[in-house]
Amino acid sequence: MPGPFQWIIYEQKGHIGHIRLNRPEKLNSYHNGVLYEMLECWTEIRDNDDIWVAVLSAEGRGFCAGHDISGERDPRPGPEPPSIHYGTFDLYKPIVTACQGYALGGGASLALGCDIRIVSEDFQLGYPQPSYGAMSLGGPQRLPRMTHWGKAMEWLLTASRIPAQECLHWGLVNKVVPNGQQLDAAFEFVEEKILPNAPIPIRLFKEAAVRGSRQPYLAEAIQVGMLVAAKNRGTADAEEGIRAFRERRKAAWTGR
Numbered sequence: 001m002p003g004p005f006q007w008i009i010y011e012q013k014g015h016i017g018h019i020r021l022n023r024p025e026k027l028n029s030y031h032n033g034v035l036y037e038m039l040e041c042w043t044e045i046r047d048n049d050d051i052w053v054a055v056l057s058a059e060g061r062g063f064c065a066g067h068d069i070s071g072e073r074d075p076r077p078g079p080e081p082p083s084i085h086y087g088t089f090d091l092y093k094p095i096v097t098a099c100q101g102y103a104l105g106g107g108a109s110l111a112l113g114c115d116i117r118i119v120s121e122d123f124q125l126g127y128p129q130p131s132y133g134a135m136s137l138g139g140p141q142r143l144p145r146m147t148h149w150g151k152a153m154e155w156l157l158t159a160s161r162i163p164a165q166e167c168l169h170w171g172l173v174n175k176v177v178p179n180g181q182q183l184d185a186a187f188e189f190v191e192e193k194i195l196p197n198a199p200i201p202i203r204l205f206k207e208a209a210v211r212g213s214r215q216p217y218l219a220e221a222i223q224v225g226m227l228v229a230a231k232n233r234g235t236a237d238a239e240e241g242i243r244a245f246r247e248r249r250k251a252a253w254t255g256r
Contacts, residue, residue, distance in 0.1 A: 001044070002040040002041055002043075002044045003037075003040075005022075005037045005040075006033065006037070007021070007022055007023050007030075007033060007034045007037055008020065008021065008022055008034065008037040008038055008041060009022050009059070010041045010044075012048075012050075012051060015050065015051060015052040015053060015195060015199070015255075016051070016052070016053050016054070016055055016187070016190060016191075016195075017041070017044065017045040017048070017051040017053070017054045017055070018054075018055045018056075018057070019038065019041045019042075019045075019054065019055070019056050019057070020056075020057050020058060020059055021034070021038075021056075021057070021058035021059065021063070021064060022058075022059050023059075024058075024059045024060025024061070024062075025060075026065070026068060026070070027060065027061070027062035027064070027065035027101070027102060028058045028059070028060065028062060028063060028064045028065065028107070029064065029065040029066055029067065029068040029069075029070070029107070030064065030066070030067060030068060030106065030107075031067070031068045031072070031074045031075065031076070032074050032075070032076035032077065032078065032080060032081070033074065033075040033076045035076075035080055035081050035083055036076055036081050038083070038084075039081045039082060039083065039089065042054075042084060042089055042091055045091065045093060046091050046092075046093065049255055049256070050255070051093065052093060052094075052194075052195065052199040052202070052203075052255060053093060053094045053095075053096065053190050053194050053195065054091070054093055054094070054095045054096070055095075055096050055097070055098065055183075055186055055187060055190060056095060056096070056097040056098070056110075056114060057097065057098040057099075057182075057183050057186065058099070058100070060101075061100065061101045062100065062101035062102040062103075063097075063099040063100055063101055063102060063103045063107055063110075063111060063123070064102075064103055064104070064106070064107025064110055064111070065102055065104050065105070065107055066104045066105025066106040066107045066108070067105060067106050069134075083113075084110065084113040084114070085106055085107075085109035085110035085112075085113045085138055086109065086113075086137060086138055087113065087138075087141075090210065092203045092204070092206045092207040092210065093199075093202075093203050093206070094115050094116070094190075094194055094202060094203075094206060095113075095114040095115050095116070096114065096115065096116040096117075096118065096186050096189060096190050096194075097110075097111055097114040097116070097117050097118070097186070098118050098119075098182040098183040098185065098186035099111050099117060099118070099119040099120070099123050099173075099182060100119070100120040100122060100123060100179065100180075100182055101120070101122055101123065101124070102123075102124055102161075103123065103124070103125045103126075104124075104125075104126055104127070104128055104161070105127055105128060105129055105136060105138075105139070106136075106138060108125045108126060108127055108138070108139065108142075109136075109137075109138025109139065109142055111125065112125075112138070112142045112143075112146060112172070113138075113142070115206065116174050116186075116189065117167075117172070117173040117174050117175075118173070118174060118175045118177060118182050118185045118186045118189060119164050119167065119173045119175070119176055119177070119182055120164065120176070120177060120178070120179045120180065120181070120182045121164055121165075121176055121177070121178060121179050122164070122179050123163070123164040123167070123173070123176070123182075124161040124162060124163055124164070125161070125162045125167055125172060125173075126155065126159065126160055126161035126162055127139035127143075127155070127156055127159065128159045128161070129159065130156075130157070130159045131159040136156075139156055140156060143155060143156060146171070146172060147170045147171055147172060148170065151170055164176045175189075197253075198237045198238075198241055198251065198253050199237070199253055199255045200231075200232055200235055200237050200238075200255065200256075201232055201237075204228050204229060204231055204232055207228050208224065208225040208228040208229070211224045211228065212224050212225055235256065236254055236256045237251075237253050237254060237255065237256065240252060240253065240254070
């Protein structure tokens with residue numbers, strides 16, 4: 001079990017690794033200290049075969065206000081570590097995030113770096129950096145890839161905050177729930193929709209999607225998918241799935 005941590009709360013709940021940002025007094029804005037603690041959690045989730053899905057949430061009234069620019073000394077000066085929000089850390093297990101309040105700047109990229117986003121009605125996402133003379137690394141790369149180019153550029157160039165229902169309309173979030181219910185909804189989604197499926201193919205589906213998206217042509221992406229799919233052949237779960245289908249029973253997955 002990773003930790004102990006100063007700015008992150010981490011728990012394993014069955015097959016779920018749960019990361020909680022824990023700087024509510026700073027709207028969960030991050031510095032390198034936070035990112036290194038988070039990296040330790042992502043690494044544990046990646047390497048622990050008993051963890052099949054990750055859930056990311058945050059304490060307090062906001063999800064993440066981005067990089068901490070309050071002027072406080074960074075406890076871990078130097079370059080940022082590999083991270084989910086900049087796409088420099090590959091984690092092929094599903095990540096479901098529960099977001100409330102603000103997800104701004106790097107916080108928006110952190111939310112968009114997850115696979116499924118379940119948000120509260122008061123949720124707002126955006127890249128406000130131009131309004132205070134700064135530049136975003138994640139925003140210009142993530143938003144245009146995830147939605148309509150024109151809308152992405154509108155939001156980026158106007159430093160707009162996108163409310164929850166507009167995020168839902170443009171496909172930036174998966175579900176909007178009443179305030180305070182986002183975390184319960186995220187766990188319900190994981191337990192009812194993801195965990196009943198075989199964990200190895202789920203992981204391989206994500207790997208094929210991520211690696212395939214980096215290929216310039218569909219044929220090359222299919223070749224990558226074939227290589228990824230080969231990892232499932234001969235696994236205990238693949239054999240269990242066939243047996244359960246033939247015996248008309250629920251499969252008992254082991255993740256092996």
